[in-house]
Amino acid sequence: AQSVAQPEDQVNVAEGNPLTVKCTYSVSGNPYLFWYVQYPNRGLQFLLKYITGDNLVKGSYGFEAEFNKSQTSFHLKKPSALVSDSALYFCAVRDGTGNQFYFGTGTSLTVIP
């Protein structure tokens, strides 16, 4: 069975500091991994994905994520956090054969001015 875990419900970081939002996954076969961000009363916005290739993936708004196969992790990172990055972040995995996404429980990020 496919699954995604986000071990932190809440992450607080000071503006200008680096941020990390953690995600681990369990999937049979090759994983297709995604990060989404959700602002209040909005839908989910796609940030970045890992399919194959370079383990460091760059996405929208200065975000990047590092795929680590041995640790089955796909952590979201940003070198310098902005107050406007405060939102709910979801990690998701999709298996290569199906059309279902499996979402993590979400991490609420607060960037403190």
Place this chain on the structure above:
Amino acid sequence: DTEVTQTPKHLVMGMTNKKSLKCEQHMGHRAMYWYKQKAKKPPELMFVYSYEKLSINESVPSRFSPECPNSSLLNLHLHALQPEDSALYLCASSPTPIPGNSPLHFGNGTRLTVT
């Protein structure tokens, strides 16, 4: 702004009402999805349409009835809902159902309140 448009943005309905949620995309995507999301929780899959045919129904109660009139439109018909059905209903699309490397494109949702 999102390329998936959902209407209405807000809907309040009584338990005996019949209403419909609408979703439209013009990206040529051939897979469309309905999700239900409670506050601060992940989206829960309800239905998937692939090439205008229902391919996944996640054991959703019959008071929710999806419809895909054409490749650009997706409706969700609501009847005799319960207060616990109050949630944000999200529509999404992806270029093709398979392979699985395409991201989902979400609309901004319909905030549904059942009184």
